[in-house]
Amino acid sequence: NCSNVSSRFEKIGRIGQGTYGVVYQARDKQTRDIVALKRCLAHHESSDGFPTTTLREISLLKEIKGSGGHPHIVSLKDVTVSSSRSGVFLVFEYAEHDLATLVDNHFKQHQSSPFRESEVKKLMLQLLDAIAFLHSRCIIHRDLKCSNLLYNHRGELKVADFGLARRIGRDNDINDLSKPCNLTPKVVSLWYRPPELLFGLERYDQGIDNFGAGCIMGELLLGRPVMDGRNEMEQIQKMFDFLGPPNEDEWPGLKRMPVFRSGEMELPKQWQSRNTGKHILDVFRRWKRTAGIKLLNGLLKYNPNHRWKAADALDADWFTEMPCPTAQSLMPTFPTKHNKTP
Structure with missing residues (x-):
């Protein structure tokens, strides 16, 4: 279930950029929790338009979460999309x-x-x-x-x-x-x-x-x-x-x-x-x-x-x-x- 990123989150600032995505600090408008939003870059996309590395990351992190998670593995809270549905964001717990x-x-x-x-x-x-x-x-x-x-x-x-x-x-x-x-x-x-x-x-x-x-x-x-x-x-x-x-x-x-x-x-x-x-x-x-x-x-x-x-x-x-x-x-x-x- 992909919610809309702009309606649910308020971006606070850009944390950094890695090989596979840009990461933002954001606030959940509903819970007021601070989270990390990882926007997945398009140049690593598979043929169906969805980043292969993102699919793999979502799959493995959901599996880890489903088995009870681990205190020292980052927790994937949700997956959300931009209003144009052109960008995929992974919502993680925030670390400073x-x-x-x-x-x-x-x-x-x-x-x-x-x-x-x-x-x-x-x-x-x-x-x-x-x-x-x-x-x-x-x-x-x-x-x-x-x-x-x-x-x-x-x-x-x-x-x-x-x-x-x-x-x-x-x-x-x-x-x-x-x-x-x-x-x-x-x-x-x-x-x-x-x-x-x-x-x-x-x-x-x-x-x-x-x-x-x-x-x-x-x-x-x-x-x-x-x-x-x-x-x-x-x-x-x-x-x-x-x-x-x-x-x-x-x-x-x-x-x-x-x-x-x-x-x-x-x-x-x-x-x-x-x-x-x-x-x-x-x-x-x-x-x-x-x-x-x-x-x-x-x-x-x-x-x-x-x-x-x-x-x-x-x-x-x-x-x-x-x-x-x-x-x-x-x-x-x-x-x-x-x-x-x-």
Whole structure:
């Protein structure tokens, strides 16, 4: 049931624009609730005139809501259209921030993260719980990054933007997630893209989300992306520097993967990047918590078959050692700076 957007909502301001749509802050005229209106852009439309990514996003979010929802997945409240019926709007619960903007703005001023370690623990518990929930329902997000993680004034993280999300597996059997399926490798934003995609594989599973969670964890701790290549080849090199190069013992068949077989990239024969200070142990040299490094390494393993699953990561020792995760009511709040011009 699509209601009319102008008769029901009053636009307050434009929040931002992503690949698949423009987002506005608005007020529901009936309930007076503040909501987020996501207008879907037409250039991603399918042949019948309705955006394919929007159909997928609506379908998956309605399914999640129908199963009771999840406290750390953004809630789709409604679908509405413009008066001319030329535009489709998704109505979401409102969150004041996204983590990418918070991290980036703070780092520019202070060269550090806006979150303390105890607060990062709380954020990661929320994120991993949401990912585990999705994977238990055979859904992979495929675009986890800080800009797709919303943060509200109650200290709650919300996974958003399901335009690239996909269902995998048969008959809703979670065991089928162990059988990767053929999907497009051009998903996941570059800085969060896992090795199986960078190396050109077309078969992947929920492990791509778990790798993204590891990148997000590192970014929240450092206050900047851990691997920020300008193109795929540079991203692979930054991955080698940060994690050390992979090998056939860890990942059989590595040399036959498209990027190496084609000659685009060579596996380093001798690794010397520890001298550059770019390795994970050097980047976090002041961070003496071996349990934290263990979790980060587990989520960022090259071989997706060895990579930690979100549900297992929730049991990591890092979450139980000092400092303990910050209580929800004590999570920080930040000033809101949205453009108020609709």
